[in-house]
Amino acid sequence: MVDAVKSDKADLANENRLRYSVSLVTQGKHQFYTLTVPSAVLAATCAVTTRKEDPKLGFQRELDEKRALEIANYIDNDVGTIPNSIVLSAQPIADLKIVGRGKTLEFNNVPAAFLILDGQHRVYGFSKAKTSLRVPVVIYNGLSRKEETRLFIDINTKQRPVPAQLLLSIKQLAEIESEAEEVLRDVFDHFDQDMDSSLAGYMSAAEAARNKITRVTFNAAVKPLLPIFSGRESGDIYRIMNAYISAISTELSKKTAAPLLAKPVVFRAFMGVFRSIAQRVVDRYDAEYSASNFQSIISPLFVNLPIKKLETPGTSWTALRDYLDNRLISKLTL
Structure with a gap:
């Protein structure tokens, strides 16, 4: 395959003019051509103009070599397919x-x-790949720089990316979950679906929702804790964490009826102090992880706790975690 790429580039170097079959497409006030082009041709004939390179006329982002190498690796080693069209604007030098x-x-x-106009990292990745590809391309011709810039803005604002929480939700179907992602998915689903879940009604499995715990939030909060659950099944992890969260919910209910644990900042902060609290349960109750044992450890933290601190926690979960951790230490008794 490497020899094929070298051959493509050698053949390309001997051609002054290149020809490809096209179709003309009209959308609104614009017309463009659709075709497929060898990746070596794209690498040799395409360019970007960034604000750094051209402060007056540049509009592209800086190229990220790491991202380009990931694309090249996907093409070479995963036998990847990238069907999205590269969007180009022909320049006068092309003499289209x-x-x-x-x-x-x-x-x-x-x-x-x-x-x-769209696909700079794909083109950069193609140039670094050992594999030669035939790539779908859209070519506009005769655009002014204003029109090119407006198209760039439209492409990058009108097309919404797939929500991260949905991608996490469907990774199982694609059979590309890591071991940690599989465990996190199982534990999340227990909290989302089990009758005894202390987070019932607070979970949002596939989309972002205000004051709901998404898979993205849940994974970010729980993944750092997985090493302390080493060797345990997801159902066991759920049982321990559910007891812990149930204890928190009981203490919160003494101060307010508001579902404060549904706030991502509050949820992540309490997950951030889980390790310290679980260690105290181990020491005092010989690792009996019941809701009542967790509550006996955590209840002093709530004594004289200003509920406003949780109702309006700000945007930093780490700041709130540190606040809770300091209260936990100050309430420690032997």
Whole structure:
């Protein structure tokens, strides 16, 4: 395959003009051409203009080499497929022409013949891959820099990415979960679905929701705790954590009826002090992780706790965690 790539690049170097079959598409006031182009051609003829390179006319983001290498690795080692079209704007130097009764597009084989409007990291990744690909491409012709910039803005604001919580939810279907992600998914689903869940009604499995705990929030809060559950099944992890959260909920209910644990900052902060509290349960109750044992450890933390601290916790869960941890230490008795 490496030899094939070298051959493609060698053949390309000997061609002054390149030709490809195209279709003309009209959308609104714009027309563009759709075609497929070898990845080596894209690497040789496409360019970006960033604000750093050209403060007046640049509009692209800085290239991230790590991201490009991830794309190249995906193509080479995972036999990946990337069907999304690269969106280009032909530059005057390309001397773009339609020949062959309107079915063939011809352009100069020169650097910067095309400005990339969408897909700069894919093109960069293609250039670093050992595998040669045929890539779907959309080419606009005759655009001004204002029109190019507006298209760039539209492409990057109108197209919404898939929510991270949905991606986590469907990774199981794609069979690409890591071992940790599988455990986190199982524990989350227990909290979401079990009748005895202390977070019943607080979970949002596949989409973001105000004052709900998403998979993204849950994973960020619980993943650092997985090492202390080493060797335990997900059901056992759920049982221990559910007892802990039930103890917190009981203490919170003495101060307010508001579902404060549904606030992501509050949830992450209490998960942040779990390790310290669990260690005290181990020491005092010989690792009997019941809700009542957790409550006996955590209840002093709530004595004279200003409930406003949890009702309006701000945006920093680490600051709230440190506050709770300091209260826990100050209430320690032997």
